[in-house]
Amino acid sequence: MAGGVETTFVVSPPRPEGAVKSWRRMIKAVDPGQKGAFALDGKFLEPGIAYAVSTGAVVVTVDEYPEHRQVVMARVGVAGLETEKEWALKAPLGKRVTDFIGRRLPARAAAHIAVRMDAVPNGFAGWCALCRNEVAARAGRLIAVDGYERKRPAHLVGACLPPPPPPEVIAPNRRAEPCLLCGMWVYAGDGVARLLTSPEVVTGARYRAAHTACPPDGTPGPANREAGWCGLCQQPVPAGAGYWDIDEREVRHRPGRCPAPEPEQVWWARRPKGEPWLRAGEVRRVQVDLRPARFGRAVPDNDPVPATVAGFRVLSPTYIELVARVLECSEDGRRQWARVRAATGAEAVELLAAEGAREAEAEPAGSLLRGSFSAEVLGGVKPWLAEITGRDPEFGWERAFQTAHVDYTNSNRKGTRGAVYHWSLKPNRVYESEYPLSRTRSVREYLMVDADGDLRTISTEEVIAWLNSGPTWPAH
Structure with a gap:
């Protein structure tokens, strides 16, 4: 019994001598819409292999010879396969044969099963999933292993060998890290990996990279790709002339090569x-x-x-x-x-x-007349105006952006073209503005209001002078 179905142990007929091609199949149904062997639906049986097959199931064997095909329809009985009909055909399997087989299928043929009794052999050589020793092609079996979609090769039951000891040295090393022997940096592929006496506590790694011959002038980290300043002596380190300290995340000179301290701060x-x-x-x-x-x-x-x-x-x-x-x-x-x-x-x-x-x-203007500044939106690029109130270490200036009065009289519906922005500028202040000349070009300039209320453009040096002088003005 298998899965509640009565079965019989049968051996699939082996391939006879002289046959060019052979196949065996337990038939579950016959599809009238298909032709020849494609009409037979069921499970293929490997020649010469033992199966537990449902009693009463129909098994068709086909052996092709150079001049004809031998077709046998057999039924699984209590004692094994019992031949019911044989055909010697000169042409491929035809409708006459498939219809004959279809008329003699049992009513419950679709529920019939065929379970292979021995393990599926491994088709290719590999490493045993159980003992990690090598398994020759077709000398073992395939088993299901957690974490793998396909079955993995393994030895036959009882044939596993003791696991091989891990190699002491693996060449080349796959990881870049400090050398196990000298502590200097080993690049991936430039050395070997040596077996540790015990796995590392944090990472669980069993191997560490090592030089094949430790260099006398190695570095504890990889070479610095960009120029920087040494974290120990704070002197410049050209690109490639030092190393990158992974723990401290800083550039350093090679060990013992830091120059003398600067004579001045x-x-x-x-x-x-x-x-x-x-x-x-x-x-x-x-x-x-x-x-x-x-x-x-x-x-x-x-x-x-x-x-x-x-x-x-x-x-x-x-x-x-x-x-x-x-x-x-x-x-x-x-x-x-x-x-x-x-x-x-x-x-x-x-x-x-x-x-x-x-x-x-940079003297304050005697007049308190305000000035005005206007700019138009072009291609969706909006102008802006900001008062410069001081210096900033990140952006150069501290800015106070000014709110504009927008005139949409001649603009399009979305306001991306033709809208005019207007600002009123106070005297004795410096401003920065940016406005578009076209879709791709913009102008940035510094502005201030003179004593007559007119707007004039000033330089960066003048902006700095006004920022330095402004706090000294009583009315500022």
């Missing part, structure tokens, strides 16, 4: 957005951010700036301005960082004199 300044690029050797007014390093910052923290340096000015509690000489520059995409030192009196005198002249000219 240095700071790291970031080029504000919109200002010219910094160049090594030039004297510039720079801004130093004293806030602790944040995610994405490429330089170490800055030390406090003494008030005695040239051009010292407090922009905010953590944002200091000074006149400095640029020592080194480093670009990080659109951002630029510079290592600077305070300029000497001789170096800063020319720049400070020019700034003093501009600040002397």
Whole structure:
């Protein structure tokens, strides 16, 4: 009995000698809409293999020879297969034979079963899913394993061998990590993987990478791809000349190669957005951010700036301005960082004199007349206007965006073309504006109102002069 159905153990007829092709099938139904062997529906039986087949089931065997086909229709009886009809055909299986088989199928033929009694052999060589030793092709079986959609090869029952010991060394190493022997960095494929005495506690890894021959000048981490400043000595490290410390997440010189400390105090300044690029050797007014390093910052923290340096000015509690000489520059995409030192009196005198002249000219307007500024929307690009109220370490300026009065008299329905934005500008203020010239071009400029209430464009240097002078005006 199998699944509540009475069965008989039968051996599928083996392929006879001289046959070119053979197949056996337990028939469940005959499809009148198909022709020849395609009309026979059922389960194929492998020649010479034992099956538990439902008693009374019909089994058709076909053996093709060079000159004819031998077709046998047999029924599963209590003692095994019993032949009911034989045909010797010169042509492929025809409708006469399939109709004959269909008329003699039992009423419950669709419920008949055929269960293979021995395991399905593995068609290809592989590794045993149970003992991890090699299994030759067709020398084992296929078994279901959790986590795999297809069955995996395994030895026959009782034929498994003790699991092989893991190899001491695997070449090459697949992972890049510090060397097991010397602690220096090993790139993937440049060394070997060595077996550990016990798995690592955190990762459970059983192997660690190691050099085939440990180098005398290795580094504890991978080479730095970009230039930066050493986290130990805070000196510049060219790209590829140091390494990246994975634990501290910073660039460092090779072990023992940090240069002597700087003879004078240095700071790291970031080029504000919109200002010219910094160049090594030039004297510039720079801004130093004293806030602790944040995610994405490429330089170490800055030390406090003494008030005695040239051009010292407090922009905010953590944002200091000074006149400095640029020592080194480093670009990080659109951002630029510079290592600077305070300029000497001789170096800063020319720049400070020019700034003093501009600040002397930045006098408040005697009139309190307001000015007006207008710009039109083009191609969906809207203009904007903002009052500049100070300096910002991230964006260059602190801005207070102004609300506009919009005139839609000549605009389209969506307001993406023809709408005109109007602003009223106060005297003794500096403004920044941006407005479109076309769909793809825009203009950004600085504006202020003169004594007659007229609008004029000013430079970045004039904006800075007005910001520096404005707090000293009583009426500002």
